[in-house]
Amino acid sequence: MKKSQCLQSKGFSSGGIKLPIRQLLFIAVFFTITAPLKLFAQDAVNDNLSVLQVSAGALNPLFNPAKTVYAVKVNTLTTNITVTPVTAISGETVVINGTTVASGSPTAPIALAVGDNSITATVTARDGVTQKTYSITVTRAASSNNNLAELQLAGVTKSMAFSASVTNYAASVGNAVTSVTINARAQDANASVTVNGTYPISGITFDAVSLAVGVNQINIVVTAQNGTTKTYTVLVTRAQSSDATLSDLSLSGMTLQRRFNPGVNTYATSVRNTITSTTVTLQINSPDATATVNGSPLTSGTPSTPINLNVGVNTISIAVTAQNGALNTYTVTVTRAPSTNDNLAGLRVNAGTLAPVFDHTIASYADTVTLATPNIAVKPFTASNVAIVTVNGATVASGSWSAPIALAPGSNTITIEVKAESGDIKDYILTVIKQNPTDGNLSDLQITESTISPAFNTDTLNYTTTVSSDTQYAHVAGFTVDPNAEVVINGENLSSGTFFPLYLSDGANLTTIVVKGSDGGRRTYRLIIIKPGDPDFTVSSIQLSSGALSPAFDPSVTYYTASVDSTVSSITVTATNNGTVGTMYVNNAVTASGVPSYSIPLHFGTNYVGVTIVNNIPIAKTYLMAIYRPGGSGFGLLNSAYQPLIVAQQPDKPLLTDAEVAVHPAISPNGDGINDFLIIDGIDKYPDNNLSIMTTSGEPVFEAKGYNNSSKAFDGHSSKNGALQRAGTYFYTLSYTVNGITKRKTGYIILKY
Structure with missing residues (x-):
């Protein structure tokens, strides 16, 4: 088989076109040469990392050369981190946070702050121009350490x-x-x-x-x-405070025998008898402690209520209780001395008159009584309520009468012994002279201008006589039984048988003849000499501001009745004096003739109102009116307080009583124990008082501040010179303070013997 056929049979063809072997060889040579050239050009611009690692935490997302942004989280304990880059090809350079780092090598430790930390890795390709930056944000967690x-x-x-x-x-x-x-x-x-x-x-x-x-x-x-x-x-x-001490302690009116010391708990002091109470003031050392005084809570710095002090030893207990209950007791023993007051505040007799007027500093007194006085009683008033008083050895309560003490003719000695609480003793000696038959008597009383009536008798003490209207002076003489006796006529000391000239006013003139026997016997005879003149003590008319008198007014009629409506709560009286002699009073208040009286309050029932004409001696005439106000029950306030004023019977009660004080208008200091001194009912409630007594001519005879019916009392003697005053009418002015308001009373009193 041929080579071309072989290639062809292996499918080396183009689009089904069979290439000749030459072309195939060319293609093969072309790829062999151009492919490496292309790869070299790509590496020159490669700026990738193949690996990027951190020493702590993990990249997120996982590393990918194509991704450039990452995040890493580390805990707060990771204070630094290193980054290791690996380049995709050799020849690249890497700069991390400005520092060049070799591929495959870690950076120096990069400090991490809490929070986000930015790390940048810049990769530069071999061409020196092409760059890629990878960013890593490392977040360091904040510390959770709260220890x-x-x-x-x-x-x-x-x-x-x-x-x-x-x-x-x-x-x-x-x-x-x-x-x-x-x-x-x-x-x-x-x-x-x-x-x-x-x-x-x-x-x-x-x-x-x-x-x-x-x-x-x-x-x-x-x-x-x-x-x-x-x-x-x-x-x-x-811990609670255990401080139960005082920082200071004091008692009012006294000084502790030792200076206060917080650490000393027992104190003592002695005070006079006149200190009857004290207050305790204390300072508590701790503000969290409390204190009591004799069981009663007491605030720091605040006086306690008064603590009564008995005579002798008084124990005051101050208990301080700390915040934690700790108890600390301070004891103060206050010894109050017994009273040494062995004085009398007053001394009275029920017969005769003390001479001189009682004064607690005077220890010896005399009193003269008539032969007819079989006995005498003494009423002592102790100045101290804890003193013991005896009269001739018999105990008598202060302010009470002693048992009657038999009197023998002549001098009788009465011993009033006052024993103070302390045992101190003071004796007051009262010598009572009981007149002998021939001592202090007159054998005859004569007036040259007329004859006395009744005929003189030694034991008859009161006489009258009338002289002609043209008589200016009457001559009076007393002849004593005792040739050594002294005769005092209207205050003038005379010998027996000496005639004394007396100036006579129209009307009645009172003459007092006092016989002072050689052995102290004393007897008083009285002679009223009437000189005709203007003896008219009547009023010509009386008118009421409401109601009408029944019967119609007649100067010779002295008793009337009248009725007013129930709504009439007060009334005034207008009376006209017929004569020029005497002073007119309406319910004991001096009232001018023809002028309305003060407003007299009327109570439901019968109210008595009196109009009285008084001469300068106790000869008077009173018109009495019973004024009836319907409503309520019983009699008016004045019904039981008023008595008509007549010569034969002087009143022993005040003519007017109010809710505060009442002045008795009659005083007869003759030793019979009745009205021997001026009595002012209720005056003991108002010790801040002033009393002035004067003659009808305005001459002061007695003044007293703090009149009290005992140690300060009018018994007929002048407070100016101690002289016994003539019988007759005297005016008084009394002022006293009631709840800060000064009240005044004026009126008259009648002094007789």
């Missing part, structure tokens, strides 16, 4: 040693520890730490955490770089 490396409480020991895996701790501190400083450091420098929400003030040190008494929770939160957190808890228990 502490260190936890300390400055100066405090925890219940266990610190371990990063243990998150709960406990510690205990004393009450004096009020705060704690925390030192906390994270394992990862990129983690953050807070203590109760606050960041450190310096390095790993945090602001001090205040500690309340009891359990205090402190939270230490570690936040990892990736945001995950871990909480460490420390429970710090601060």
Whole structure:
């Protein structure tokens, strides 16, 4: 077979055309020469990598020379990475992040920051021009380390040693520890730490955490770089305060015998008897402690309620309770001295008159009584309510009358002994002179201008006489039984038988003749000398502001009735004086003639109103009106308080009583125990008072501040010079304070013997 046939038989043909062998040989030579040339040209521009590897993590997606963008993820512990490139053909160059790297060799370690890190590998083909860049983004994960490396409480020991895996701790501190400083450091420098929400003030040190008494929770939160957190808890228990001490202690009105010291629990002091109470003021050292004084709670710095002090030893207990219940007791012993007051505040007798007027500084007194006085009683008033008083050895309660003490003629000594609580004793001596038959009597009483009536008798004490209207002076003399006795006529000391001139006013003139016997006996005679003039003590008319008198007014009629409507709650009276002699009173209030009186309140029922004309001696005439106001029940307030004022019977009760004070208008200091001094009912309720008594001409005879019916009382003697005042009418002014308001009363009193 021929070669051509052979090729042909092998199918070397073109389109069924049979080629000659020469052509076939040409084709074969052409491919043999051109194929390598083509391959060489392609390698010159090849810029591929055949392999790209990283030392940590994995490329995503898997490496493919045709893909140029990759991602790699590594954990936070991977701080660097190397990249190994392998070129597709030899002769290519590779530059990674600016550094040429040999094919098949790793780069130097490339540092990785947390987060995305860009790595570029640029491949340059052998032609030096063609390039391809592969990009790798390496993402380094943030740290999840939220552990502490260190936890300390400055100066405090925890219940266990610190371990990063243990998150709960406990510690205990004393009450004096009020705060704690925390030192906390994270394992990862990129983690953050807070203590109760606050960041450190310096390095790993945090602001001090205040500690309340009891359990205090402190939270230490570690936040990892990736945001995950871990909480460490420390429970710090601060003990309750055991402080049960005081920082100061004082008692009002006294000084402790030693300066207060919180560590000293017992104190003592002594006070005068006049200190009857005290208050305790204390300062508690701990604000969490409480205190009581004698069992009653007391706030620090606030005075306690007054604590009464008895005579002798008084124990005051101050108990301080700490916050933890600890109890500390301070004791103060206050010794109150017994009263040394052995004074009397007042002394009265039921017969005669004390001389001088009682004063607690005066220890000796005298009293003169008539021969007809069989006995006498004494009423002592102690200045101290704990003093004991005896009269002639018999105990008498303060303010009470003693048993009657029999009197012998002549001098009788009564001893009033006052024993103070302290045992101190003071004696008051009262000498009572009981007149002898011939001592202090007159044998005769004469007036040169007329004759006395009745005829003189030694034992008759009251006389009257009338002289002519033109008599200006009357001359009166007393003749004593005892030639050594002294005669006092209207205050003038005279010898027996000496006539004394008396100026006479129109009307009645009272003359007192006092006989002072040589042995102290005393007797008083009275002579009323009537000089005709204007003796008219009547009124010409009386008018009421409401209602009408029944019967119609007649100056000679002294008793009337009247009725008013129930709505009339007060009334005024207008009275006109007929004469010029005397002072007119409407219900004990001085009222000018023809002028309406003060407004007199009317109570339901019968109300009595009096109009009285009074001379300068106790001669008076009273018109009495019973005014009826319908409604209610019973009698009016004045019904039981008012008495008509007549010469024969002086009232022993006040003409007008109000709800506060009432002045008794009659005083007769003659030793009979009745009205021996001026009584003002209710004045003891108003110690802030002032009383002035004056003559009808306005001359002051008695003044007292704090009138009290006992130690300060008017018994007929002047407070100016001690002289016994003439019998007659006197005006008074009384002022007293009620709830800060000054009230005043004016009126008259009648002094008789």
